[in-house]
Amino acid sequence: MSDHDRLCRCRHSTAQWRRSLPDPDRALRLRTAGAPFCVTAGAMRASCCKQADPMCIWIVGTERHTWAVTSNLRIRGCLTLFVSVGLVASVVVGVAPKASATAVWSVVPSPNPAGAMQDQLLGVSCRSTTSCFAVGDYTRGTMDSLVERWNGGSWEIMHSRNPVGFTSASLVGVSCPSTTSCFAVGSYTKFPIVRTLIEHWNGSRWAIMSSPNPTKSRTSQLAGVSCPSETSCFAVGFSLGGGIRPLVEHWNGSRWSFMMNRSPPNDASLGSVSCPSAKSCFAVGRYDSFRGGFAVKSVVEHWNGRGSWSTMLGTPNPTSDTALGGVSCPSPTNCFAVGYSNRSVIEHWGGRGDWSVMASPDLGFGSVLGGVSCSNTTSCVAIGTSASILYGVVEQWNGKSWSLSSTVSLPVQFGLAGVSCPRTNNCFAVGSRPPNTDRSKTLIERYA
Numbered sequence: 001m002s003d004h005d006r007l008c009r010c011r012h013s014t015a016q017w018r019r020s021l022p023d024p025d026r027a028l029r030l031r032t033a034g035a036p037f038c039v040t041a042g043a044m045r046a047s048c049c050k051q052a053d054p055m056c057i058w059i060v061g062t063e064r065h066t067w068a069v070t071s072n073l074r075i076r077g078c079l080t081l082f083v084s085v086g087l088v089a090s091v092v093v094g095v096a097p098k099a100s101a102t103a104v105w106s107v108v109p110s111p112n113p114a115g116a117m118q119d120q121l122l123g124v125s126c127r128s129t130t131s132c133f134a135v136g137d138y139t140r141g142t143m144d145s146l147v148e149r150w151n152g153g154s155w156e157i158m159h160s161r162n163p164v165g166f167t168s169a170s171l172v173g174v175s176c177p178s179t180t181s182c183f184a185v186g187s188y189t190k191f192p193i194v195r196t197l198i199e200h201w202n203g204s205r206w207a208i209m210s211s212p213n214p215t216k217s218r219t220s221q222l223a224g225v226s227c228p229s230e231t232s233c234f235a236v237g238f239s240l241g242g243g244i245r246p247l248v249e250h251w252n253g254s255r256w257s258f259m260m261n262r263s264p265p266n267d268a269s270l271g272s273v274s275c276p277s278a279k280s281c282f283a284v285g286r287y288d289s290f291r292g293g294f295a296v297k298s299v300v301e302h303w304n305g306r307g308s309w310s311t312m313l314g315t316p317n318p319t320s321d322t323a324l325g326g327v328s329c330p331s332p333t334n335c336f337a338v339g340y341s342n343r344s345v346i347e348h349w350g351g352r353g354d355w356s357v358m359a360s361p362d363l364g365f366g367s368v369l370g371g372v373s374c375s376n377t378t379s380c381v382a383i384g385t386s387a388s389i390l391y392g393v394v395e396q397w398n399g400k401s402w403s404l405s406s407t408v409s410l411p412v413q414f415g416l417a418g419v420s421c422p423r424t425n426n427c428f429a430v431g432s433r434p435p436n437t438d439r440s441k442t443l444i445e446r447y448a
Helices: 003-007
Strands: 027-032 035-040 047-049 057-059 065-068 105-108 118-128 131-140 142-150 155-158 168-178 181-190 193-201 206-209 219-229 232-240 244-251 256-258 268-277 280-289 295-303 323-331 334-340 344-349 368-376 379-386 391-397 402-405 415-423 426-433 441-447
Touching: 118 142, 131 181, 131 415, 131 426, 131 441, 142 181, 142 193, 142 441, 168 193, 168 232, 181 232, 193 232, 193 244, 219 244, 219 280, 232 280, 244 280, 268 295, 268 334, 280 334, 295 323, 295 334, 323 379, 334 379, 344 368, 344 379, 379 415, 415 441
Parallel strands: 118 168, 118 415, 118 441, 142 168, 168 219, 193 219, 219 268, 244 268, 268 323, 323 368, 368 415
Antiparallel strands: 027 035, 047 065, 057 065, 105 441, 118 131, 118 426, 131 142, 131 168, 142 155, 168 181, 181 193, 181 219, 193 206, 219 232, 232 244, 232 268, 244 256, 268 280, 280 295, 280 323, 323 334, 334 344, 334 368, 368 379, 379 391, 391 402, 415 426, 426 441
């Protein structure tokens, strides 16, 4: 079985593909948050494109065809689709019942590169309420990486780097262990090869770091990063080569190197990582299971500060298609993960035993939670979308229960892709507006 067959197993006749999306009752498998994920066909727009187009993904059918997906759900090279730390970046947000009177969401002005056709922010990291960095990409002839900085009063575009000879580049995740050090990860393409991309900000400028790629892989990408200190960072993603394999890399203060996993599941990929300390990290994603038929299962990997990563057993899968796309661990014994299981799902690990599914507002079939950020064990914010009523949602954890929180209502649709909460009742969420168009602009919202 080829790599693209392993990545995209949806079966549709070519006649269904040529002018319209597949039947809405079926699913189109795309890659989100660094992990393959099924999304209902009605959730996105697509059109046929040429096999050689680097902005396309391969879908399996009676013949090979490709789909071009726009804006937030854009392809990063063949077989690649990023949506930051979330499972779905195209979040159409409206107004939900207010959960807190002490903090509200508001749109913060954000700049866009001059002359760019498509701008989007895919990840954000806030070391404090006056120091945040957001990453993404923009298109102006080629797709270039994009970095913006919050100085406590306004956002400004920073000069990021792109590899020599690249055909496209995107930064998807970012982590800032201090106000003068940030690490951003993603990928770049020298068609048809896709390689990992890591950039570092040293307090004055961004520079590309040397990062390894599996020798037998033509596609290697990083989707999430977490840095407990300036000399210790962990980046996760996937590689394609003899199947889909989880990819974990570590920065020891001098260089990036591969980390091993003792027993990763087959066809697994990782989309998000959280390290509450230098000796404890948790990464989440999904894998393909063929026991009793094909199914998508969630996976959680853990590193205890010694040796290889290991797969945590007992991760719940409420349905036959469950994937985790975001994780935040405010302490080494307290983690929250969000994702999709026919509807949105939130899981929790309390330091012992198995993970468990938490009670959370029912957002309806097809709803997804794509990102989560916890400032402490009693304060978390998760972002996502309710597919059944087509508006984005924000859920808040107060230490006892999850509840819906108010979001901003705009005259145009917009999407959220990443969230970071440096303290209780203070968060930044980033994305684009309107999503799924060739005229999208950056969007930043603040919860304060």
